[in-house]
Amino acid sequence: MRLFIAVNFEEAFKLRLSRHMEQLRKNAIRGNFSRVSNLHITLAFIGETDRVADCESALQAIDFSRFSISFDRVSRFKRRGGDICWLGVREDGELKALARSAHRELSSRGFRLEEREFKAHLTLGREVVFKSGFEPESLVLPEDLACNVDRISLMKSERVKGLLTYTELSSKFCI
Secondary structure (H helix, E strand, O other), rough: OOEEEEEEEOOHHHHHHHHHHHHHHHHHEEEOOOOOOOOHHHEEEEEHHHHHHHHHHHHOOOOOOOOOEEEEEEEOOOOOOOOOEEEEEEEOHHHHHHHHHHHHHHHOOOOOOOOOOOOOOEEEEEEEEEOOOHHHOOOOOOOOEEEEEEEEEEEEEEOOOOOOEEEEEEEEOOO
């Protein structure tokens, strides 16, 4: 099973985020845009494992308090075959601390995780090639594009009838 720990969002907020994704889609020649139901922020990518109980144990060991995040920019990771477009988090200190805690709990249970620095972002699309002259960074986001983080989830990633599908296996609410 391919697993990860993530911050998920309420459906109403996902729909709000999708409006900004649509602006990108209109200015793209091509791209693989995220399904609205899949929008999340990955805290720790676990990868292929059958150790679901250990992952759930790690999830339940993560203590955190409720906090708010807001998105303030659209940007991209440039790639040769097309860019990865994402929304950036304005103040990401609490998200970084949450990601470190998830990493620590998983590592203490013997999981080998990526060592690269956590960059708080929400992926909107992959392999995106934009129309000439369009810069995704030029999109202006509303000041109130914000939500509360009060729950984290252990997620399964799989293809269902050809569609990338993320399913919540368990969750942990803040203290």
